[in-house]
Every structure is written in C-alpha cells, then in structure tokens.
Amino acid sequence: MWNDTVITRILGIRYPIIQAPMAGGLSTPELVAAVSDAGGLGSFGAGYMSPQSIRVAIRKIRQLTKNPFAINLFIPQRDLHDVNREAITSMKQYLRSLKDIPPEIGEEISQLSLDHTPFDFSEQMAVIIEEQVPIFSFTFGCPAAPDIETLKARNIRVMGTATTVAEAFELEKAGVDAVIAQGSEAGGHRGSFLDSDDSSLVGLVALVPQIADEIKVPVIASGGIMDGRGIVAALALGAAGVQMGTAFIPARECGAHSQYKEAVLASHRQKNVLTTAFSGKPARIIQNTFITSMKQYQGSIPPYPVQNALTTPIRNWAAKNSRPDFMSLWAGQGSPLSREYGAGDLMAVLIKETSQVLGSLS
Template sequence: MWNDTAVTRMLGIKYPIIQAPMAGGPTTPELVATVSNVGGLGFLGAGYMSADSIRAAIRRIRELTDKPFGVNLFIPDKNIQLDNGIVNSMRHHLKTLGQFGEEIVDEIDSIPVGNTLGDDFDQQMEVILEERVPIFSFTFGCPTREEIEKLKERGIRVIGTATTVAEAMKLNRVSVDAIVAQGYEAGGHRGTFLGFDESSLIGTIALVPQIVDRVNVPVIASGGIMDGRGIVACLALGASAVQMGTAFLVSSESGAHPKYKKAVLNSRDTETVITTAFSGKPARGIRNAFITLMQEYEAPIPPYPIQNTLTRPMRNWAARQSNPEFMSLWAGQTSALSREASASEIVQRLIQETEQVLSSLAQ
C-alpha cells in the first residue's frame, strides 16, 4: 500500500501527508487537529509564539485530537549583528511607503529590535520538552547532537529542514529522525542554513532524489505539492511523505486573513517571488505593492529577525485595514492549484487523487 511508508510507521500516522507548520497564524489548533484526526499529520507553526501561547495551543490540540501532531520552531542565528545605522535607515524608509497614519509611523520609529534575537527560544524549547509533544520539527538551522538527544530521550521524534544535500547530511550527522527536503517552489521562508545564494535554490524534483541517496533516514518532500499528482511524483522520487503548506493555507480551519486566502486562490503561476523585504530572510510569496516598493531600496535590509520586527507594525496595520498590498502573502509556486475546502475534505481528496493516479499509472 502506498500509504505504508517509513514515515507513517515511524510517526504512527495513517497517510504520508503532512500539513506544513505555518508560523504567523495559519496553523490554528483546529487545523492541526483536523488533519491529524483524518489520518494525516497536523503541525503547529510556533516560531513566533511565546512559550505560554505554545503551551496553550498544545493543550487545545490535545483536547481536539488523540492522534500524533507536531510543533515547529525556528533555530535562532546567534551570529546576527545589530547595526543601528542600517536599522535607522530602514525605519525611515518604511515610514515613507504607505498612508500608514501617525500611530503606525510612531510605532515603526520606536519598536525595539534588540530583544528579538532569539532570547525566547530556550523558553519555547522548554515547553516542547515539558509537554513531550509527539513530533518536533525545526527550520533555519541545525541544533547540536546533544540538543537532539535531549528531545529523543523524552520520546519526541525530531525532524529537520534542508534545502541542499550538504544541509541534509549535516542534519543526518546530528541524528534527526527524518529530513524535510524543501524545494525552491516552497511557500514561506527558505530553511537554508549553510549560506544562501542562487545555488541553494534547488527545485523539489531535483532535490528529493539527491537527498534520498545521501542520508540514512526517511525524507519528506516539500515545495509545490498540491494534489495527488505531486504526491505520487514525490513518492516515486524516494520520499516517504510530503509536507504541504499552501494547499492548507486556504482551508476553512486556517487562520490566514480572508484577503490573504483570496489572493492565494486567485493567483497565477507567475505571481510568486522570493523576497527578503518583509523579514530579512528569503521567503516566497505573492508579489504585492510592498515587495515592489522595496525593490527601489538600495541600502542593506537588516537581517532576520530584525527586519521582521521592523515591518510588524505595517503588517498588523495591513491586517486591520484588510489591505493585502502590505501583508506578507507567503505562498508556493503552485498556489494557483489551491482549492477552497475544509482541511478534512482536502486530505480526503488528496488520498482519493493519489489512488486514482496510481491506478491510472498501473494500467
């Protein structure tokens, strides 16, 4: 059976379909629990959440499901330098971009950035350990072998994210249980942690088999997978599961802003770009006015997470105003294939389509 894979056996799930963690609101406890309840794996994107809200979300998920689920965090980069000149120039620039109003302009001027450099990561990790979440995944970095062992000792399965073969091999050396191979098509932030440049932008169809050949743990394909065709293709490449973000972003249980969902549902194949404008870290999203305006900015953009903090007042304003031109509309290259439905309908349709594709190939 196609759904009996190294990942489904290891994680105790029925289908090798993982709803990607999506930090910033889309992955509500309701979305996570629904996907897990229908036999996939729901994942909470907790990267931006405080330790207390992560704990509350985990408890809510546990009220809604007794099936395995995952929680995902961002590994902080300890080498980030705070350069006040670069920050002040960005504050000045952001204020000139939109009709933001006094309050937002003041907030852009005064929002503190010094305390955003990963100080709360240790507290977030404490919650993961104390709550003994069934599955933990991470992106943007690679913890030490000792840190991974600490999780495994508590019975937590650990999954890392790689965008190149070298990153996958590094994750393999620190003994993660499985590796997400994140292709160029993927929506949201690039997980790249061993130096980002054009050469680390490898498409899913190129990346998955090369990683499969070089590691001794199961590989989870991610990036541009929207339906049964994508699932069968990734299984054929040697993946033991798929991780899908954009497909679930538009589900009724997703917490994404209605205007954001609409932009994804109405998008075309050429509309997404990789930009550092919103957060300082390369991420794929639908092009809007902010991305275009930022192309004129010639000074350096502060690194993640400083730029992310600096654009927060603007993004919150855009959400309140329902103005998608200043929201981060993260989505993958296949966003045009997204379909509005409940998460359980999406998973059920994915299962049916996968079976149809497999039977038509067998004829």
C-alpha cells in the same frame, strides 16, 4: 498500499501527508487537529510564540485530537547586537515614507526597540520537552546533537528542514529521525542554514532523489505539492512522505486573513517571488505593492529577525484594515493550483487523488 511508508510507521500516522507548520497564526490548533484526525500529521508553527502560549496551544491541540501532531520551532541564528544600527535607522525612515502608511504606524516603527529577541529558544524547547509533544520539527538551522538526543530520549520524534544535500547530511549527523527536503518552489521562508545564496535554491525534482540517495533516514518532500499528482511524483522521487503548506491556506481552519486566502486562490496571474523585503530572510510570496515599493530601496535590508520586527506594525495595520497590498502573502509556486476545501475534506481529496493517479499509471 502507497500510504504505508517508513514515515507513517515512524510518526504513527495513516497517510504520509504532513500539513506544514505555518507560524504567525496560520496553523491553528483546529487546522492541526483536523489534519491529524484525517490520518495525516498536523503541524503547529510556534516559532514566533512565547513559551507560555506554546504550552496553551499544545494543550488545546490535545483536547481537539488524540492523534499524533508536530510542534515546529525556528533555530535561532543571529544575535541582534551584530546588526548595523545605521541600516536599521535608514530602513525605519524608508518604511515610514511609504505611500499609504498612516503617520501613527510610521511613528510606531520609529519607536521600535530591537534590543532583544522576543523569546528565548531554550525556554521554547523546555515546553516541547515538558509537554512531551509526539513530534518536534524545526527549520532555519540544526540543533546540537545532545539536544536532539534529549528529545529522542523522551520519545519525541525529530524532523529537520534541509534545502541542500549538505544540510541533509548535517541533520542526519545530528540525529534527526527524518529530513524535510524543502525545494525552491516552497512557500514561506527558506530553511537554508549553511548557505543562503542561489546554490541553496534547488528545485524539488532535483533535490529529493539526491538527498534520498545520500542519507539513510527517510526524506519528506516539501515545496509546490498541491494535489495527488504532486504526492505521487514525490513518492516516485524517493520521498517517504510530503509536507504541504500553501494547499492548506484556503482551508477554513487556517488562521490566514480572508483576503490572504482569496489572494492564494486567485493567484493565477500574480507574480510569485522570493524576497527578503518583509522579514530580512529569503521567503517565497505573492508579489504585492509592499514588495514592489521595497525594490526601490537603495540601502541594504537588515537581516532576519530585525526586518521582520520592523515590518510588523505595517502587517498588523494591513490585517486590521483589510489591505492585502501590504500583507505578507507567503505562498509557494503551486498556489494557482490551490482549492477551497476544509482541511479534513482536502485530506480526503488528496488521498483519493493519490490512489487514482497511481491507478492511472499502472
């Protein structure tokens, strides 16, 4: 059967379908549990959360499902002290000057102090270990081999994100159990950590077989996969599983703002672009007013996580006031294929479609 792969065996799941971690409140415990209960792997994006909130979320997921799930973190890359202060001041001024941004939000941006990263990565990791989560996944970098060894010694499976063959090699060398190959179609942030230039923008059809040929650990295909056709294609390319983010955004269990969900479902005529405008790190998104306004900015956009912190007051304001034109509408190039199902129903549809597509090919 197509669903019995090395990934289902390693992760202890029934179907090689992983719901992508989506930090920022999208991958709620309810979404994670619904996918894991349906036989896939639900993943909780905890990158922006305090260690204490991560612990609470893990316990909530455990109350909701008995099945395996993953917790995902961001590998820290940059010391905020490296960032040019003038670039920050100039960006603050520009954001304040944007049409529609109320003065009190402009004031909040001006007052932002960016002297420390919000949460300590090693404290976040300590929670992952103490709570003995079944699976840990990560993006934006590669932990040191001894750290991965510590996780594996506690029986925690480890999966890392690669956008190139070189990154996949590095992850394998560090000891991961599986590599998530993130194609350039993927929604949200690029996981690139060796190079973040155009050479890391490899489409999934080219990326998956190259990585599968070069490394021994299993490969999970991620980016633009929205239905059974995409799953079959990924398996044919040599992946042992898929990780899907955008497809799950419209699900009722997903924590996205209702207008964000509507924007994804109605994205047929919208531009889907890669931008650093919201966070300082390249990310794929549905273009809106904020992004077009940022194109006029003459200076250089401060790197992640500084720009991410600078635009947070705008995004919070946009969510409170139902202004999708200023929300970060992260979505992959497949978003026009999105459908409005609950997470469990979407899983059932994906499983059925995959069998049907395979049947029609044979």
